[in-house]
Amino acid sequence: MHTAYLHADEVVMNVDAWAGQQVLVVGASKGIGAALVAALLDRGAAQVWAASRSGACVDDPRVTSLTLDATDEPGLAAAAAQIGAATDRLHAVIHTPGLLQNDVLRPERRMQDISLEALHASFAVNAFAPMLAAKHFLPLLGHGERAIFASVSARVGSIGDNRLGGWYSYRAAKAAQNQLIHTAAIEAARKSRALICCTLHPGTVDTGLSKPFQAGVKPEKLFTPERAAAQLLDVLAGLTPADSGGFFAWDGQPIPW
Ligand SMILES: NC(=O)c1ccc[n+]([C@@H]2O[C@H](COP(=O)([O-])OP(=O)(O)OC[C@H]3O[C@@H](n4cnc5c(N)ncnc54)[C@H](OP(=O)(O)O)[C@@H]3O)[C@@H](O)[C@H]2O)c1
Numbered sequence: 001m002h003t004a005y006l007h008a009d010e011v012v013m014n015v016d017a018w019a020g021q022q023v024l025v026v027g028a029s030k031g032i033g034a035a036l037v038a039a040l041l042d043r044g045a046a047q048v049w050a051a052s053r054s055g056a057c058v059d060d061p062r063v064t065s066l067t068l069d070a071t072d073e074p075g076l077a078a079a080a081a082q083i084g085a086a087t088d089r090l091h092a093v094i095h096t097p098g099l100l101q102n103d104v105l106r107p108e109r110r111m112q113d114i115s116l117e118a119l120h121a122s123f124a125v126n127a128f129a130p131m132l133a134a135k136h137f138l139p140l141l142g143h144g145e146r147a148i149f150a151s152v153s154a155r156v157g158s159i160g161d162n163r164l165g166g167w168y169s170y171r172a173a174k175a176a177q178n179q180l181i182h183t184a185a186i187e188a189a190r191k192s193r194a195l196i197c198c199t200l201h202p203g204t205v206d207t208g209l210s211k212p213f214q215a216g217v218k219p220e221k222l223f224t225p226e227r228a229a230a231q232l233l234d235v236l237a238g239l240t241p242a243d244s245g246g247f248f249a250w251d252g253q254p255i256p257w
Contacts, residue, residue, distance in 0.1 A: 017237035019044035022087055024079075026070055026133060027096035029056040031207035032152060032232070035225035036094055037063065039233055049083055070097040070129035076136040083140060090140040092148040092236070095133045099125035100170050100209050107167040107213070119169045126173035131180040134197070138184065142192040148236055149188070151181045153199040153247065160256030178247050178257060185245035196244045200235065202228045203250040223250070 023040055027033035029052035037050050041060055048063050050056070055067030066082070068075050083090060100107060105118040130151040141147035156167055157174025178199050185197035204210055204217050205228040214222060223231070231250040238252060247255045 016043040018233060020046045021091040022047040022089055023092045023094065024049040024051065024083060024090060024137065025094050025096065026051045026068065027098075027152075028052045028058075028065075029054050031096070031209060032202055032205055032225050032228050033094075033096035035229035036096065036232065039226070039229040043233065047087070049079075051079060070095070070133065071124050073132055073136075076132050080136040080140060083137075088143060089145065090137075090143075090147070091145070092150065093133065093137045093141065094148075094150045094152070094232075094236075095130050096152045097125055097129050098152065098154070098209060101212070105169060107170055109166050111168065114168055119172075122169035122173040123176065126170065127176035127180060130177050131184070134181060134184040134188075138188055138195075138197070141195055142188075144192060144194055146194045146241075147192070147196070148239070149181075149184075149195070149197045150232075150236055151177060151199045152202055152232070153177050153181075155201040155249065155255055157199075158247070158255050158257060175257075182245045182247075182257075189241070189244055193241055196236075196239050196241055198236075198239065198244060199247045200232055201247070201249045201255055202232055 018040055023045055025033055025036050028037050028050035037048055037058055040048050049066055050058055050063050051066040051068040053069050055065050057065045066079050068079050099122060105121045108114050134149060138149055141149055154174045155161060156171050157178050159175055181197060181199050188195050188197050203223050204221055205223045205225055207225055235248055235252045249255055
């Protein structure tokens with residue numbers, strides 16, 4: 001799947017599928033996004049565009065930092081133009097921004113906790129940002145070679161898997177994210193049959209986003225960002241265009257809508 005073994009005389013070389021790839025990571029300043037940038041560099045990526053609101057820099061000549069708010073459409077257009085001017089072979093876009101709580105947004109326990117402001121905040125980052133990223137970056141992936149647009153979602157966005165309830169705005173925004181990217185995958189397949197467009201569930205990962213909600217999580221079920229990034233890169237490396245439009249967990253298992 002993600003790893004090929006080349007036998008040359010007595011030497012066995014492990015060649016990672018990400019070696020030599022040119023990849024854009026959006027949401028690259030912390031959490032899973034930052035771990036993805038580090039993992040891609042470890043695996044021999046040729047070029048990584050690391051986009052974040054802070055434009056945080058990674059000290060590696062293969063990294064180009066971009067300052068980008070994932071909800072800012074002119075900023076997305078400018079980033080796409082910058083990358084398009086630098087290469088005609090972008091191999092993957094991995095979009096990670098997500099929002100579970102902030103000043104106006106708290107994961108709701110009951111519907112009386114819902115506010116329009118919180119719904120707006122959640123949908124802007126969790127649903128609208130990945131769709132705008134698809135609008136602006138998918139054209140860079142239509143070169144005819146295998147290419148991936150992956151949007152990090154969350155299992156709680158699955159309607160079929162929802163037995164607990166609660167977390168209205170995050171659940172609904174992640175469900176909308178899955179639907180928007182699934183719809184984009186159908187359109188993209190008409191333009192390039194080598195394109196894989198999907199959403200991903202990273203598992204429960206020890207980041208700022210999950211910190212306030214880790215109390216009931218068993219230690220073996222709480223992944224480090226490094227482990228989560230490695231698992232997601234493995235899953236993506238194993239997907240084919242036939243998987244496009246799907247929603248996949250950290251272990252490669254499809255998740256019901
Ligand atoms: N951690 C988990 O257990 C877990 C579980 C399921 C799904 N997820 C999903 O995984 C993804 C990554 O989350 P994480 O755990 O790594 O959380 P995190 O450490 O809180 O990181 C969130 C990321 O989103 C970015 N972001 C938020 N609003 C943004 C905006 N307007 N523009 C650009 N970037 C923005 C942040 O960038 P700044 O540095 O600019 O704030 C940061 O890179 C999210 O989509 C989340 O929903 C996480």
